[in-house]
Amino acid sequence: MTPIRAVIVDDEDLARQLLREYLEEAAGVDVIAECANGFEAVKTIGELKPDVVFLDVQMPKLDGFEVLELIDTPAAIIFVTAYDQYAMRAFDASAVDYLLKPFSVDRLHKALEKVRGRLGNPAPPIAAAELSAAARPPERKLERVVVKDGTKVHIIPIDRLDYVEAQDDYIALRSEKKNYLKQQTISSIETQLDPKKFVRIHRSYIVNLERIARIEPYTRDSRVAVLSDGTQLPVSRSGHAKLKSLLGETV
Numbered sequence: 001m002t003p004i005r006a007v008i009v010d011d012e013d014l015a016r017q018l019l020r021e022y023l024e025e026a027a028g029v030d031v032i033a034e035c036a037n038g039f040e041a042v043k044t045i046g047e048l049k050p051d052v053v054f055l056d057v058q059m060p061k062l063d064g065f066e067v068l069e070l071i072d073t074p075a076a077i078i079f080v081t082a083y084d085q086y087a088m089r090a091f092d093a094s095a096v097d098y099l100l101k102p103f104s105v106d107r108l109h110k111a112l113e114k115v116r117g118r119l120g121n122p123a124p125p126i127a128a129a130e131l132s133a134a135a136r137p138p139e140r141k142l143e144r145v146v147v148k149d150g151t152k153v154h155i156i157p158i159d160r161l162d163y164v165e166a167q168d169d170y171i172a173l174r175s176e177k178k179n180y181l182k183q184q185t186i187s188s189i190e191t192q193l194d195p196k197k198f199v200r201i202h203r204s205y206i207v208n209l210e211r212i213a214r215i216e217p218y219t220r221d222s223r224v225a226v227l228s229d230g231t232q233l234p235v236s237r238s239g240h241a242k243l244k245s246l247l248g249e250t251v
Helices: 013-025 038-048 064-070 085-094 105-118 128-135 186-192 237-247
Strands: 004-009 029-035 052-056 076-081 097-100 144-149 152-157 161-167 170-175 178-183 198-202 205-208 212-219 222-227 232-235
Touching: 004 013, 004 038, 004 105, 013 029, 013 105, 029 038, 038 052, 038 064, 052 064, 064 076, 064 144, 076 105, 097 105, 144 178, 161 186, 186 198, 186 205, 198 232, 198 237, 205 232, 212 237, 232 237
Parallel strands: 004 029, 004 052, 052 076, 076 097
Antiparallel strands: 144 152, 161 170, 161 205, 170 178, 198 205, 212 222, 222 232
């Protein structure tokens, strides 16, 4: 039987060591790499193409969700986490399995059986950005957006995001005079943004309220939002109503 090629991703040394020991006891598993942070994980997973990734959720620099958003792999994902019930619902729908810390050897073996059932018949890659949106508690809003551009990883702080534009199944993120393309729907990212700071002014646009300089009429029944850098974005009737409720009748 061909061994399952596994990568462990966890920022805690003891957690990685314990999981490695458990996996060494399980027949047919070869741990090909360990990663102590998300950036290392993105690089390693892309190069080694493992069969399974044991992925911690709560990590500094890049968390587990952000790692998922940056990798393109059919590998089975098993979350190793102490995360809450919001996440569990998303894990059940989108990951092969999850191990809730602390877990037993028997529980790990059950997860490995699911992985073996996937080998040779991989599922489509996880829609990671959608998973992240589903798993994040409603009151927890995005503080940054991660985007992969070739081998580069861009981290965009939310306060530097000017606006978001829908482009089919992708979104274009405008920040500091640059555009970044990411595979995610505009509706998905809308749920992750603070509605007091970002407003869906059109079916294709979400804007940072701090970037709006003024609202001008465009035709008899339409308006445009003029941003501080001169960019003009269309404003729908419902979008104008949202702006009026937030900014007052002056818009």
